[in-house]
Amino acid sequence: MLTLTRKIGQKILIGNGIEIVVREIRGRQVRLGITAPLGLPVYREELYQQIADENARATLEISLDRLEGLPEPSGPPASGSSSAPKTG
Amino acid sequence: MLVDHRPGSVFRWLQSVEIAELAFVVIDPTAFTRDYPVEQVRKAIAFVELEPDEEIAVLAICTVPPAPDEPTANFLAPLGIGLRSRRGAQIVLHDCGFDTRVPFLRK
Numbered sequence: 265m266l267t268l269t270r271k272i273g274q275k276i277l278i279g280n281g282i283e284i285v286v287r288e289i290r291g292r293q294v295r296l297g298i299t300a301p302l303g304l305p306v307y308r309e310e311l312y313q314q315i316a317d318e319n320a321r322a323t324l325e326i327s328l329d330r331l332e333g334l335p336e337p338s339g340p341p342a343s344g345s346s347s348a349p350k351t352g
Numbered sequence: 353m354l355v356d357h358r359p360g361s362v363f364r365w366l367q368s369v370e371i372a373e374l375a376f377v378v379i380d381p382t383a384f385t386r387d388y389p390v391e392q393v394r395k396a397i398a399f400v401e402l403e404p405d406e407e408i409a410v411l412a413i414c415t416v417p418p419a420p421d422e423p424t425a426n427f428l429a430p431l432g433i434g435l436r437s438r439r440g441a442q443i444v445l446h447d448c449g450f451d452t453r454v455p456f457l458r459k
Contacts, residue, residue: 303399315429318452322376327418
């Protein structure tokens with residue numbers, strides 16, 4: 265593996281269209297800015313795996329009985345956070 | 353192809369045309385959460401080259417396990433599909449605070 269040392273603000277260019285810049289170093293965390301061509305997906309590695317696993321799970325685990333029995337909400341919650349409705 | 357589970361249902365089936373056994377249960381996340389970033393989805397799927405001003409469907413893939421497990425929807429990585437061109441992609445909404453397993457049903 266190619267290993268390069270960079271300072272804050274310095275960049276790495278990959279091919280013609282990919283640019284990675286070190287934006288911030290905070291303790292054990294590094295913030296990177298990534299510029300890539302439209303259509304070239306950029307993922308956090310663990311997120312990529314999580315999404316692939318969830319897609320696989322969604323096709324395997326469809327309970328038709330459950331689908332029939334589910335209530336069918338009529339609209340978005342009237343107020344609240346940007347996340348899903350909280351239970352309870 | 354996209355098929356209603358039954359008329360009026362919030363659930364739809366995204367059915368593979370090529371592989372008959374492959375289908376996802378999907379919902380429209382905007383029906384379940386306010387301020388879902390539809391515009392961000394539109395930008396993220398720009399590479400599939402939608403027609404100008406083409407309307408898109410945003411769909412979240414559901415996991416519907418047997419009871420008592422809660423059905424969940426993947427709000428983190430929705431699908432965006434152009435309604436005219438029928439082209440689309442699954443994309444990741446980075447840093448939006450959504451998860452792949454959102455229990456979307458209201459109690």
